Amino acid sequence: MIAGGFGTGKTTMVRSVSDIEPLTTEETLTQASAGVDNLIGVTDKTHTTVSLDFGKIALNDSLMLYLFGTPGQERFWFLWNGLFKGALGAVVLVDTRRLDTSFRAIEEMERQNVPFVVALNVFPDSRDFPFDEIRDALDVPAHTPVVAFDARDRAASREVLVTLVQYLKDHSAAALEPR
């Protein structure tokens, strides 16, 4: 799963790593979901569109990795509960110029117990911060991998996925060890 705040590059990353042209689904909230809208406190809003980016990578003859870019508007994630249920892990994209936009994504991954790595999508005017400072600012555990990359770059984006899977593997191996 590729998560992160609005405009952090989720669509760009899915686009750059996917074997296929990413597919985007759009979900229009209308009066049909008025009851739900009430629940989330947007009673005055009758139309809004949330989208999910979908891509995939064929890893070998029998294994396919699916990529889901979460909707940018986190408050609509409840529509995608299955997304979290089925996820191996997540890459949380962070724009260091606007750290706060990704707080919700991180909270959600922690709440749903989805292991994640933090990927700093570097923009031309991004400042370099020590990764420890980033971890502190985002309030993530010290063992959370942090990487910097350019979401437009296919190889760099795949490297981020490698970091995630390596982390999941270490995590699982550690969990299996007797204490």
Added chain:
Amino acid sequence: MSAPRGPVDPSGLERYYVLTGGRSGPGGSATTLDVATLVVSRAAPAPGMQHEHEEILRLCRAPLAVAEVSAHLRLPFNIVAVLLSDLIQDDRIEARDPIPAGAGGRHDVKLLEEVLRGLRARL
């Protein structure tokens, strides 16, 4: 009953309503579906079927993730889940669990190694 086609209702509300007969969310077997569930056809499209049901059966000759079906049909997950649950109930579609994600971040290490190998081979 012919559903209005084309961009009659830009919000999609009427279209979604017609597509699912007013059912707004998945019920029954659809509750077991998630975006990564694989679905595969067990039957060919039959005459008189709802257009979207036919499309799903055609799309799913090889297993597809629910999210991919949703993307191809350009329909929201919730709506696709309702349509899929109809087909599952009629034994026209089979749903298969994707590889289950481990609880508390535990995963099959061998599988993860395979994923890593696959990703690295493409770097």
